[in-house]
Amino acid sequence: MPHMTNIPYSRQRIDAVDIKAVGRVLATDWITQGPKIDEFERAIARFCGARYAVAVANGTAALHLAALAAGLKKGDEAITTPITFLATSNAVLYAGATPVFADIDYDTVNIDPDCVKKLVTRKTKAVLPVDFAGLPADMPAIRKIADRHGLVVIEDASHALGGEYRHGKVGSCRYADMTVFSFHPVKHITTGEGGCITTNSKTYYDQLRALRTHGVVKTADALQKHGGWYYEMQALGFNYRITDFQCALGLSQLKKLPGFIAARRKIARRYDAAFATMGNWLKIPAQAIHGEKHVYHLYLLRLARQTAKCSRRLLYEYLKSQGVSSQVHYIPIYRQPYYRKLFSGRKIHCPNADRYYSEALSLPIYPGLSSAGVDKVIHWVGRFLKTGAGECAAKSRTCHE
């Protein structure tokens, strides 16, 4: 039976004010490289508490440029987490360097600093932690390791715009050298496609701006000396520019970010309360125990106990049959055929990542998800455990006895 109201796992929230803001820019002479880009960059930098922001075409481009600005090149290694979107480690490959996967903390799903420490070699040049699902990684610990070994820290905060560490905001670059965000429609705010890098370093800022547009630099001195048309290509850059009308959307969305985050956190609290009472089959997401602010880009439910009749796969399919979409974030990157080939079959030992992957299911969470929608998700998860395809309840009783 088709469902009238399918619930996606995520979706953007665009309103008439957003549409008007984009329309205003489309009616001007500047639809790309106009004043809205600078305005958006200043707004992001101010929001995060960073000195600079550079807006680019997407989050992947932001990671690529950050990797290049960090100086990653052939022969270098960069340590990152296997539980992230492909783009994090692909950016290391784009720069010609080799990604090295450190295991995650089983509870927080964030990169484990102790594992990072053990993987540092003379070749290590950077570390790329991810604020997974919206919970900030253990950045003070990562910074300490980076300082000891002279590593550049590129924080992939695609999930965590608006998040906070115990001290300071994600994106403030209090711990990272560069922080990357994505504005893809499933992320906290959207520009359609889009991304940015925040930094407090003028050197990185200048490099990122040049690399975004073909590595071309124009200086007042050179223009004076050679003429107004003059430009110099000083590095091999790209066209990774974002457009002015996208930045108008970003500016309009940024104003709503606090409300978006409050809505996500409210949904997470309702899920937590409901699932915590459903027995030992379920594991709710780690709470931010050190006073961090979790912004719940994803709500990660885990089936900590599974049987042939009560599995993550069956829950996924059962929810789908009831009109509720869920997702798995993510398959450990080293399991991807491309990466397997790259490591020519060498075994990557990340038991926590593998275990997490076998249990995880991301449930719907987004600002426009109604209270009735949340009820529906909770209802069907409960039904699955009790009477659904899983028949978990009978088993659960025997387990408790």
Ligand SMILES: *Cc1c(COP(=O)(O)O)cnc(C)c1O
């Ligand atoms: C979304 C995402 C990216 C890539 O962003 P795009 O804007 O889609 O290129 C990178 N890393 C993580 C963790 C992401 O979630």
